[in-house]
Amino acid sequence: MRLLMKPEPEVRGSEAATRPLLIFITYTGIGDLLMALPLFDALRSQFKALPVIPSAYAELAELLHHDRLLDGYLLVDEGLVFLRQPLRHLLMCRAVSDLQADVVAIYGKLVMAYGTRLGLLRAGRVLYCHPRGMGPRSTSTFEHLPTTGNQMRDYLQFASRLGLSGNGARATFTEGLKAGLAQEAQALIPWPSYVTVAPWTSDPRRDASLRFFRECIDIIVHEGGLPVVLTGVAQYRKIAEDLLRGLPDTQAMSLVGSTTIRQMLGLLAGTRFLLTNDGGSLHMARLVGTPAIAAFGPTAPELRLHTFAEELMAIRQPLPCSPCEHTPARYKCPGPYLDCLRSLEAASARQALLLACRAVTERTV
Structure with missing residues (x-):
């Protein structure tokens, strides 16, 4: 070591x-x-x-x-x-x-x-x-x-x-670095405006179902009128192909397993918004000042983040056992396993997705 x-x-x-x-x-x-x-x-x-x-x-x-x-x-x-x-x-x-x-x-x-x-x-x-x-x-x-x-x-x-004080203010990259990262990432994508979708985290127990993400992608593409860029680590390449099956190249593309951390930050710096779970991609989006719509189940934003009101829309199933991650009931589901995530419906996110798609402010540089 x-x-x-x-x-x-x-x-x-x-x-x-x-x-x-x-x-x-x-x-x-x-x-x-x-x-x-x-x-x-x-x-x-x-x-x-x-x-x-x-x-x-x-x-x-x-x-x-x-x-x-x-x-x-x-x-x-x-x-x-x-x-x-x-x-x-x-x-x-x-x-x-x-x-x-x-x-x-x-x-x-x-x-x-x-x-x-x-x-x-x-x-x-x-x-x-x-x-x-x-x-x-x-x-x-x-x-x-x-x-x-x-x-x-x-x-x-x-x-x-240690006798010091901090207000917990959200930390973000400087505007110059964000603009530079977004500019670098433009070589990876064919569209000036797009939505980034990251359906996986390092802990599968925090991941909403792929059905939920596919239905959300359909809302973004067909109703919101924006193309989608799918991201994730290399182990999900084949699953990503299945997730985007039936969508033409003009509406969706996969960069799963194809980006460095720097490139991922650039994609997030230039995207309209991020759709994801409670994981690293969400925090990377916060680092570059990008709004996010995120599915939560065993965790909750009020138990993880100091401030999140404007830049994060949390999608949750209001079950009495959720959130449970830092309690004695951690992952001891009283009903179907992880029902708080597995039963999430894209309909519960539809309004937030369309509002984000129609936002006037462009996030491209």
Whole structure:
């Protein structure tokens, strides 16, 4: 397990001339990193705050650093998805200890919390929070913070415990970078105005049915009069072909498995709006200032985001058990499995889709 610092750290000549080092560790998804951007802004005045980022997201991290949304970052050469790599969390404890951080803030990594209590992770101070309140009790150097019930506010708690304040304002790229990314992406698509659809997330338990997405695509194309660009990772290429079957090339195209993170951000910067689930694509759209219509089931925007009123339309099935992700009933469905997502109908999104299609403001550059 290696941690590679990017860019190179400041030369720490004297404590008065340099900020203390804070290392931030959260879940490994793109969305988890992007939701932490307001925290880094709050920390900047007093700390050099470096998030740990999987090397697969290095391109995104470089853009965030270039646009001054990150001071720097730590690339980890291997992922930290617990179900696939439980022991690597303990190896991460050792790697973080070697950096001799003044503060380490950990969100949700339960094994790392217990590793800290066992002395495997050493730092001047360790702050920990879990969205379901799980973890060991506090000690003189390990502080377990209670959850607020909202992931972004949980993050901001780290700043408040360090004597800093943050308002949770939405972080976005500068207009110049957004325009440049959108301009680059124009080479990928044949239309000046289009809608982006991202039907998949890294957690299938957050995905609405493909039937829902196909019906929504039909509404966008046939009633809204806009073509659709389908995006996703390479494993969904064949499914994407089936999802768009019957639609001519003049109305829909698939870029599934064909875009880098930079190109995906460019597509989102130039699109009219994004249709997706609660996942990384939604948070990337927020980063470039693009409106989104998103299906929610086990999760809810009010439990994840600090602000979302104008730029996000949430489509939800009003079931009494939803949302459940950070409760004892997590995915223990009282009825059909994930009925909150599987029973979603495109009719519930039709008005929002058509309003977004007919919006006067063009999102192309």
